[in-house]
Amino acid sequence: MGKITVPLGPQHPALKEPGSFTLALEGEQVVGASIKLGYNHRGIEKTCEQRTYTQDVYLIERVCGICSHSHTTAFCTAVEEIAGVDIGKRAKAIRVAVGELERIHSHLLWLGVAGHEIGFDTLFMYSWRDRELVLDALELISGNRVHYAVNTIGGVRRDISADTARKVLAAVDKLEERTKYYIKVATEEVTVLARAKGVGMLPESVARKLCAVGPLARASNVPKDVRRDDPYLIYDELDFNVITANSCDVFGRLYVRVFELLESCKLIRQVLKALPEGDIVAKMSRKIPAGEAVARYEAPRGEDIHYVKSNGTEMPDRVKVRAPTMSNFAAVSYMLEGGFLADAPLVIAAIDPCFSCTDRATLLRGNSGEVVDLEELRRMGIEHYRAKGVDFSKL
Amino acid sequence: MKKAVEKLVTWSRMKSPWIIHFNSGACNGCDIEVLDALTPRYDLERFGVQLHGTPRHADVLVASGPVTRQQAARLVRIYNQMAEPKFVVAVGACACSGGVFDGCYSVLGGIDSVIPVSAYIPGCPVRPEALIDGVVKLLSSLEKKEASK
Numbered sequence: 001m002g003k004i005t006v007p008l009g010p011q012h013p014a015l016k017e018p019g020s021f022t023l024a025l026e027g028e029q030v031v032g033a034s035i036k037l038g039y040n041h042r043g044i045e046k047t048c049e050q051r052t053y054t055q056d057v058y059l060i061e062r063v064c065g066i067c068s069h070s071h072t073t074a075f076c077t078a079v080e081e082i083a084g085v086d087i088g089k090r091a092k093a094i095r096v097a098v099g100e101l102e103r104i105h106s107h108l109l110w111l112g113v114a115g116h117e118i119g120f121d122t123l124f125m126y127s128w129r130d131r132e133l134v135l136d137a138l139e140l141i142s143g144n145r146v147h148y149a150v151n152t153i154g155g156v157r158r159d160i161s162a163d164t165a166r167k168v169l170a171a172v173d174k175l176e177e178r179t180k181y182y183i184k185v186a187t188e189e190v191t192v193l194a195r196a197k198g199v200g201m202l203p204e205s206v207a208r209k210l211c212a213v214g215p216l217a218r219a220s221n222v223p224k225d226v227r228r229d230d231p232y233l234i235y236d237e238l239d240f241n242v243i244t245a246n247s248c249d250v251f252g253r254l255y256v257r258v259f260e261l262l263e264s265c266k267l268i269r270q271v272l273k274a275l276p277e278g279d280i281v282a283k284m285s286r287k288i289p290a291g292e293a294v295a296r297y298e299a300p301r302g303e304d305i306h307y308v309k310s311n312g313t314e315m316p317d318r319v320k321v322r323a324p325t326m327s328n329f330a331a332v333s334y335m336l337e338g339g340f341l342a343d344a345p346l347v348i349a350a351i352d353p354c355f356s357c358t359d360r361a362t363l364l365r366g367n368s369g370e371v372v373d374l375e376e377l378r379r380m381g382i383e384h385y386r387a388k389g390v391d392f393s394k395l
Numbered sequence: 396m397k398k399a400v401e402k403l404v405t406w407s408r409m410k411s412p413w414i415i416h417f418n419s420g421a422c423n424g425c426d427i428e429v430l431d432a433l434t435p436r437y438d439l440e441r442f443g444v445q446l447h448g449t450p451r452h453a454d455v456l457v458a459s460g461p462v463t464r465q466q467a468a469r470l471v472r473i474y475n476q477m478a479e480p481k482f483v484v485a486v487g488a489c490a491c492s493g494g495v496f497d498g499c500y501s502v503l504g505g506i507d508s509v510i511p512v513s514a515y516i517p518g519c520p521v522r523p524e525a526l527i528d529g530v531v532k533l534l535s536s537l538e539k540k541e542a543s544k
Contacts, residue, residue, distance in 0.1 A: 010466070010469055011417060011469060011473060012448075013447075013448030013449075016416075016418065016423075016426050016427075016430070017418050017421075017423060017426065018418055018419075018420075018465075018466060018469075038465055039420070039463065039465045039466050039469075040418075040420050040421075040463060040465075040466075041420075041463060041464075041465065041501050042420055042461065042463055042496050042499045042501050042502050043499040043500040043501040043502065044496075044499065046499070046500060047496070047498060047499045047500075050498070058495060059495055059496075062422040062424070062495050062496070062519075063422065064422055064423055065421070065422040065423035065424025065425070065426070065427060065520060066423050066424075066427065068422075068424070109427065112434075124434075125434055125435055128430075128431065128434035128435070129434060129435040129436060132431075132436045145428070145520075145522065146424040146427065146428065146520045147424060147519060147520065354423065356420075356421065356422045356423045
């Protein structure tokens, strides 16, 4: 039987964002998959170098509309580390509270999209209806539903009053109630099990080799979580579990995410019930001394890394963003191969891809400024992964 | 008779505008809010608005985000695939003017730098209420235009 090539994207009903997948098919089975990214590349990193740190916070926030708080927290933490400023405990606690609310909103959003991809639109409508609760809570704290703009260099811009905390906690109680229903749906509903079990397998050894992060790695039994491995803000004082699953398939990813909802509820309760006293923003100079720093943050999709290099002026010298989806794409082509075409949108959706986070390009190598063309870059990538024991040369 | 048929066509067009959503380089915020407007709390479908996957079935192109260099040609292609009469709604600050991304090397500007736009809905990101307001305003302006013909 001859091979048929099916393009998926950049505009496709299953993908809410532009990304292009080329699938080689033999009958219904996917035998090869290649991914093309970059449709969303806007040039944020370069533009950051031309704006001041305060302006950059707003630009970095718009790297992604779902995990905007993750990106700004990582960026602000890096800048504060260079400046040697310790932001107050209250500011740290507020960052954690907003970060966990964001995780709930992101996971509920994903649950809906996954439900939509398996043709279970009722789940999509239910989970998005309940997502409004957490959006209301975020609006109450920050004044906006999606880009909260809570972070600023040196702390946070909005305080959480006792009254607000009470209302947010009430919303969290309601959400926890609903989460229990979703756990029931995810683990018992026949439609979900039939579409998710054994689909998009990613064995533990491969997940480690391909550097999968976040819920994708945890669903393959790799207990990786920056919140526990390298605690930032006040996570070292909080009590939570790292959820893992050993089924290594889409069902595992579903399981990890719904149980993480409960953990996030637990974290928000701990933070808001004992909100430390103090200032919410530390005074900082607009000029940041020369230096460099790396900040890690466990975004809803996995580890988010920000690198900032300063040169003593009001503008950074270099900003580099490594979004979690980027490191999960290697696993996507592995998971697509051997599966069926009808499962492809679900497998892609199961990593919770965020193309707007991912699309950044690097062309320069070393200090020489030598430009590497695409073929050379591809060859280097294949060699890099071959050394690790994975062969991508047939892609 | 011809006039009656035309009237019927206009009426049905007003009552069920099918939309296609296209992300031309947005941060995701507006896309999520567009979807959100279709879910139970806001329920845009009560105005007959339905989200469709192919441009050939759609009346309204809901475009979000600044136009990136990679997406410009695709946006034009999707616009050309739509059947007449067609309308474009620019959703969000970036789609209206380039917004926070104005000046990025890979961004051409707002949606109107590539294709003609019928309605602009500002906001970063747009609130679902604003989106509903924008769609209803677009429809009522079309109704008036048809009536004065």
